[in-house]
Amino acid sequence: MAKIELDLAHAYRPNPKQDSDYALLPLKMTFDDGGAYALLGPSGCGKTTMLNIMSGLLVPSQGTVKFDGQDMTRATPQQRNIAQVFQFPVIYDTMTVAENLAFPLKNRKVPAAQIQQRVGQIAEMLEMSHQLNMRAAGLSADQKQKISLGRGLVRPDVSAVLFDEPLTVIDPHLKWQLRRKLKQIHHELKLTLIYVTHDQVEALTFADQVVVMSRGMVVQLGTPEALFERPAHTFVGHFIGSPGMNFLPAQSQGTQLQIAGQSLAAPRPLPAGALKLGIRPEYLGLDVVGAPGTLPAKVKQVQDIGTYVLVTIEAAGQSLKARLSPDAVRPEVGNALGIQVVGAHTCFYQNEELVA
Numbered sequence: 001m002a003k004i005e006l007d008l009a010h011a012y013r014p015n016p017k018q019d020s021d022y023a024l025l026p027l028k029m030t031f032d033d034g035g036a037y038a039l040l041g042p043s044g045c046g047k048t049t050m051l052n053i054m055s056g057l058l059v060p061s062q063g064t065v066k067f068d069g070q071d072m073t074r075a076t077p078q079q080r081n082i083a084q085v086f087q088f089p090v091i092y093d094t095m096t097v098a099e100n101l102a103f104p105l106k107n108r109k110v111p112a113a114q115i116q117q118r119v120g121q122i123a124e125m126l127e128m129s130h131q132l133n134m135r136a137a138g139l140s141a142d143q144k145q146k147i148s149l150g151r152g153l154v155r156p157d158v159s160a161v162l163f164d165e166p167l168t169v170i171d172p173h174l175k176w177q178l179r180r181k182l183k184q185i186h187h188e189l190k191l192t193l194i195y196v197t198h199d200q201v202e203a204l205t206f207a208d209q210v211v212v213m214s215r216g217m218v219v220q221l222g223t224p225e226a227l228f229e230r231p232a233h234t235f236v237g238h239f240i241g242s243p244g245m246n247f248l249p250a251q252s253q254g255t256q257l258q259i260a261g262q263s264l265a266a267p268r269p270l271p272a273g274a275l276k277l278g279i280r281p282e283y284l285g286l287d288v289v290g291a292p293g294t295l296p297a298k299v300k301q302v303q304d305i306g307t308y309v310l311v312t313i314e315a316a317g318q319s320l321k322a323r324l325s326p327d328a329v330r331p332e333v334g335n336a337l338g339i340q341v342v343g344a345h346t347c348f349y350q351n352e353e354l355v356a
């Protein structure tokens with residue numbers, strides 16, 4: 001396994017002039033040895049480009065890739081000793097499950113006894129022990145993709161295992177099981193795993209550290225908890241969470257805030273000037289009209305989403321969301337309320353960046 005350091009930018013077109021010419025804007029980041037990372041962001045933000053630069057399928061148009069301090073920018077995937085799992089199964093239909101799992105080890109001339117032991121271990125982790133002697137050709141797409149995952153994980157000596165949306169073809173129920181399984185496998189095998197996805201649930205379940213990307217930029221690298229509690233950028237606030245963070249314009253005088261003509265005490269010292277207040281739907285409090293420290297609001301919609309109740313509120317000329325537990329008292333549509341938007345969990349932004 002290796003520590004991977006990126007200090008680079010990439011443009012697919014020659015002579016890039018403006019930001020939009022870059023698939024990856026200049027960035028510096030480190031993937032620690034043994035970590036479980038997810039690269040998360042909407043389609044086109046540069047996830048696959050970053051993954052391909054790490055694997056050696058793509059040479060960055062500027063900068064370097066280092067593995068344990070050694071320059072690997074121009075090294076082939078083979079030289080980098082990377083395992084990769086793609087969206088669709090890459091296996092040999094004519095081989096058995098065991099032979100498919102053994103293949104990457106046989107290629108590296110690992111002794112037979114060690115191969116058998118490792119294949120047995122991986123098959124057990126993926127709950128495929130009973131299928132080891134079956135031909136891959138007869139298996140479903142789900143099962144074939146599980147073999148691909150197993151092939152990615154089977155070599156203990158790889159620098160890293162890179163996954164590019166590996167659960168795309170997997171049935172939703174099995175998908176849920178597999179992403180938990182992968183996390184467990186990471187704890188047991190201690191491999192460096194880097195997992196590309198546009199699905200936040202997948203990223204947050206799997207990874208210890210999530211790299212959130214937007215338009216060729218890394219906007220935050222943090223734990224799932226940090227992305228939820230302290231989004232470093234309004235994009236992360238929007239993108240993570242279901243629904244995403246609410247935002248309201250505010251004016252700060254340091255210890256006091258002005259929001260839609262109301263004066264509220266700041267929860268902590270704030271920079272003076274125009275700010276954007278961010279509050280997650282989970283932390284937006286509903287109270288009676290005129291309660292101290294609240295903003296006047298009106299209930300627009302109450303939706304039962306199963307595991308929670310989603311309340312849409314209008315306040316300060318904005319539409320906001322509050323997430324309530326199913327057993328909480330539900331407000332009536334059309335009712336006037338007081339809402340609490342300022343508290344320990346409230347975040348403040350200037351130029352879309354977190355400032356307090």
Ligand SMILES: Nc1ncnc2c1ncn2[C@@H]1O[C@H](COP(=O)(O)OP(=O)(O)OP(=O)(O)O)[C@@H](O)[C@H]1O
Pocket residue numbers: 012023041042043044045046047048049050198
């Ligand atoms: N081979 C290529 N030639 C030119 N432009 C490319 C190429 N591959 C990707 N791009 C562009 O680079 C940008 C980043 O693409 P990339 O595939 O890395 O994003 P992504 O986040 O992985 O998206 P997706 O989830 O859709 O795969 C996009 O604007 C894309 O159109």
